[in-house]
Amino acid sequence: MKILEKFKFCPVCGSSSFSPNSGKSLLCGSCGFEYFVNPSAANAAFIVNERDEVLVVLRKKEPARGTYDLPGGFADENETAEEGVKREVMEETGLLVGEAEYLFSCPNKYSYGGIDIPTLDQFYLCRVDDFSPLKASDDAAEILWVSTKDIRPELFGLHSIRNGLRQFLERYRSGL
Known part of the structure; x- marks a missing residue:
């Protein structure tokens, strides 16, 4: 609705x-x-390790509970998009993002409570120096590393994340 x-x-x-x-x-x-009605600002993080693996979370809550996702979420009031993606990564994974580089955006509909909320999802390449605090928390039920060669966008539950992942992989494989 x-x-x-x-x-x-x-x-x-x-x-x-x-x-x-x-x-x-x-x-x-x-x-x-x-x-x-204007779109709400949302963000998603691409975090890639030295083995060319992307950090993926398993969604703990609806919508799309139990499907793959990227760390991210809605921006808070009085927060920049970069601050928002860094905060969301910290909340869901325990990781401290040093740099968040804007890549692109995708319009989306976020279905919640029977309402389709329009969002503008902003995607960032996030650099992390220390992966030792990595732990699933907040909206993330589990954390996985998936090779950029083996990742399957169709397994991700949210439409814009699937689209964003396809765009990212195309850019990443051609040297970003």
Whole structure:
């Protein structure tokens, strides 16, 4: 279900005359407030070790529980995208990212609680110096290293992660 279909009342005045105004907004007929749906910022980390293996996590929670994923998640308020990807990597793996290099982005729909939340997923190549603290935590049930030669995007549960992984592997195999 699209997020705009869930709103029935204006969040400013409480009026029920809160109706579609465009493909991405609702307009209140009583007070004139217009609510726009814009994508939430999300991030994903490509971490590659010296053996050309990508760090992969197994999702602990829905959506796509039990499927493969990359470390990452939503950016917090007052946080840069780079700070967000570093924080998410730390929370899910215990690893400290020294540098997060922006690679590309993909639009996505994140289905949660019966609502499709539009996101803009930003992908980063993250450099880690010390892998000794590596431990699955937070949203990660398990951590795996998968060879860039053997990784199968179709095993990843989220659409944009599959697309991002395909783009990354194409770039990585041609020298990034």
